[in-house]
Amino acid sequence: MILPLVMLPGLLNDARLWAQQQALIARDRHVQIPDLTQDTSIAAMAARVLQAAPPQFALAALSMGGYVAMEIIRQAPQRVARLALFDTMARPDSADRARVRRGLLELAQMGTFKGVTPQLLPKLIHRNSLGTAAAQQVRDMAQQVGRDGFIRQQQAIIERADYSGLLAHIKVPTLVVVGEDDQITPPAEAQFIHEQIAGSRLVTLAECGHLPPLEHPERTTQLLQEWLAD
Template identity: 70%
Template sequence: MFRLSRNNLPLILLPGLLCDHRLWAHAQATFETSREVLIPDLSLDTSIVAMAERVLQQAPPRFALAALSMGGYVAFEIMRRAPDRVARLALLDTMARPDDPARARVRRGLLELAGLGRFKGVTPQLLPRLMHARSLDTPVAQVVLDMADDIGREGFIRQQQAIIERADYQPVLASIQVPTLVLYGEQDEITPLAEAQLIHGQIAGARLEVICECGHLPPLEHPQRTSELLGQWLDA
């Protein structure tokens, strides 16, 4: 049975590529009654380092940090720069490794198309890669489309540039010494479960949770279960 956390540690929630505060709507509503909840805008900078610096400037002195996908890269950079400020870490559907050459080529191709004015955001045809089939004909799908449209072409270009040039964060993993939750959707095609297992295996004491019938976006696809797991993590 779900219950609110016993502590009031401030909580920072980091969105992924072409996502904003709506990704975390359920978690925000769940936890803001007992703590400060901050969801930074990650569409303003052209590097993961700059994103991390912006978050740290906005953040309270010590906080719990949960992050999805691109937000996970920012979380790793924060752990590299200011590990003493993070009391707990939750990593959702992200990866510590840099892109392999094939994945990097795809990103550069998308970046080039966007630069030519051919930005399409998240199309209905892309949705099956982002989420499990059970969510496709629900309001969740429209939320994903709307977030991408609102971030728009310029935000997408900045975010993709940051992702392409990000560091290899595998060396950071062994240094993480706070209670860590690694949470993934079982059917995630964007960051497969092998990435979760790599991260889980290199962070001492990390807890791995896999949500069934879920793709790349657990906070939207399974909001209640995601918030339940985050509540347990906040109490760890």
């Protein structure tokens, strides 16, 4: 049987994050992209994914989705046959970063939610992707997730567990990918994950920010296909 693939979006992302990869990979295998906007904890998100997922599957995840992926492995390690982590981190936020998250959460709770603004975009994607369809897709996804979804997701991220100790126990074929210019989860975080997961493959993408599936869709698809076929 060909292994199904579950793909997890990040904060303020929906299934469109992985749409270009799904279109090609789904020719050969079942692909599922869960909704991660309904729960207020990473553990609950993971449980919801597991409830709907096939008995065993390959798991690809980006950013917040990576936290959910690690929680899935903690809850049900026997169900994940392969793991691909894009632009994520296992360690907790720094004090400064946690403070920023709490501030954004408080603003949203008071009714101030602007989605992904033009000022925020350069922190998410490389300058070469600004003004492209990928940039508009980022903004559209954020508007679709909306204020309430953002509040739930941000709350879950703030309260997430430290997954750094879990990494050494991951024994499945693992791909770790990061944009060279990622300002949200920088390459040092991907390097840490790679060093902790024995036998993992680390790929750093040039001229890429936090969202490789949109910024470099063909290369992302190629990496996923190689990882699935390895």
